[in-house]
Amino acid sequence: MAQNPVRVLVTGAAGQIGYALVPMIARGVLLGPNQPVILHMLDIPPAAESLNGVKMELVDAAFPLLKGVVATTDVVEACTGVNIAIMVGGFPRKEGMERKDVMSKNVSIYKAQASALEKHAAANCKVLVVANPANTNALILKEFAPSIPEKNISCLTRLDHNRALGQISERLNVHVSEIKNVIIWGNHSSTQYPDVNHATVKLPSGEEKSVRELVADDAWLNGEFISTVQQRGAAIIKARKFSSALSAASAACDHIRDWVLGTPEGTWVSMGVYSDGSYNVPAGLIYSFPVTCQNGEWSIVQGLSVDEFSRKKLDLTAEELTEEKALAYSCLS
Ligand SMILES: NC(=O)C1=CN([C@@H]2O[C@H](COP(=O)(O)OP(=O)(O)OC[C@H]3O[C@@H](n4cnc5c(N)ncnc54)[C@H](O)[C@@H]3O)[C@@H](O)[C@H]2O)C=CC1
Numbered sequence: 001m002a003q004n005p006v007r008v009l010v011t012g013a014a015g016q017i018g019y020a021l022v023p024m025i026a027r028g029v030l031l032g033p034n035q036p037v038i039l040h041m042l043d044i045p046p047a048a049e050s051l052n053g054v055k056m057e058l059v060d061a062a063f064p065l066l067k068g069v070v071a072t073t074d075v076v077e078a079c080t081g082v083n084i085a086i087m088v089g090g091f092p093r094k095e096g097m098e099r100k101d102v103m104s105k106n107v108s109i110y111k112a113q114a115s116a117l118e119k120h121a122a123a124n125c126k127v128l129v130v131a132n133p134a135n136t137n138a139l140i141l142k143e144f145a146p147s148i149p150e151k152n153i154s155c156l157t158r159l160d161h162n163r164a165l166g167q168i169s170e171r172l173n174v175h176v177s178e179i180k181n182v183i184i185w186g187n188h189s190s191t192q193y194p195d196v197n198h199a200t201v202k203l204p205s206g207e208e209k210s211v212r213e214l215v216a217d218d219a220w221l222n223g224e225f226i227s228t229v230q231q232r233g234a235a236i237i238k239a240r241k242f243s244s245a246l247s248a249a250s251a252a253c254d255h256i257r258d259w260v261l262g263t264p265e266g267t268w269v270s271m272g273v274y275s276d277g278s279y280n281v282p283a284g285l286i287y288s289f290p291v292t293c294q295n296g297e298w299s300i301v302q303g304l305s306v307d308e309f310s311r312k313k314l315d316l317t318a319e320e321l322t323e324e325k326a327l328a329y330s331c332l333s
């Protein structure tokens with residue numbers, strides 16, 4: 001029997017990530033090749049014409065899985081009945097703006113969109129926030145949508161996770177699919193901590209070996225590797241003059257797909273989720289942890305050892321998130 005279509009909201013759909021993301025969703029990259037979808041696309045009125053152009057291209061692409069498109073500048077229409085919400089729309093930092101100015105704009109956007117989702121989305125809607133500052137936007141969304149379970153609100157750090165896999169793959173000359181269990185801890189910012197202490201590589205013999213052992217260069221792993229992943233977004237902006245879009249869209253699909261369909265046995269991924277105090281990370285932050293997913297629910301992987309070097313890095317990125325949270329709250333008052 002044909003499956004009912006899933007309604008997927010993409011905000012900021014006329015932007016760069018939106019343009020890369022909506023065809024991936026319509027092709028089945030998000031939810032698999034048998035799951036029909038209806039796309040809801042939201043943008044702001046100045047982008048309405050461009051948004052309509054994206055809708056025209058979706059029609060022209062004649063995607064077999066795409067059962068409908070709602071393209072709108074009305075947040076209520078956009079949120080109505082959605083099962084999955086990918087929040088890409090936001091206010092970017094512009095020349096001469098202070099951090100607080102950007103935070104203040106995004107706090108009011110995420111507050112308003114939280115209310116619309118809470119009132120109009122389908123029950124059990126899963127939310128992924130991509131727009132920066134992603135962790136704190138997700139936290140504001142959670143605060144202003146109290147009836148959406150905190151388990152259903154997350155932010156994107158899968159791009160950083162994939163970037164870490166990419167760096168190890170290049171260094172060891174092994175395919176990314178043979179590497180697993182890197183971790184991104186903390187904020188989607190330059191304080192994030194890409195951690196390979198539990199990561200392994202599957203060798204052609206079938207044996208699994210630790211990344212640290214195979215790289216055999218702690219100075220690189222504790223130095224250049226970390227800073228390369230932390231600064232990758234900035235390096236892409238320098239090279240392309242625009243921020244990452246195709247890799248961000250692809251990571252958003254990876255995040256939702258694993259959340260809904262589950263992570264493979266023995267493998268974890270990184271997701272920004274509401275901290276319950278695991279690993280002594282302050283409760284009440286949206287913080288990136290290693291998670292496994294089953295039956296549409298994530299759980300934080302417990303019991304991993306954290307050495308002194310890592311502890312400092314986990315704390316540093318938590319401190320930044322605590323400061324961001326305070327700044328966001330000061331914008332509300
Ligand atoms: N978490 C992550 O890994 C990553 C996050 N990002 C962030 O994703 C966001 C989007 O990036 P791009 O697509 O490159 O930006 P973009 O500027 O090309 O697109 C953003 C879109 O959002 C729209 N928008 C602005 N306010 C809105 C609102 N209130 N409601 C709905 N739409 C609204 C804009 O009109 C624009 O079309 C940025 O905040 C960027 O920093 C980018 C890459 C990776």
Ligand SMILES: O=C([O-])CC(=O)C(=O)O
Binds near residue numbers: 232233234236243244
């Ligand atoms: O830095 C940016 O604006 C884009 C971003 O989040 C990333 O590429 O990780």
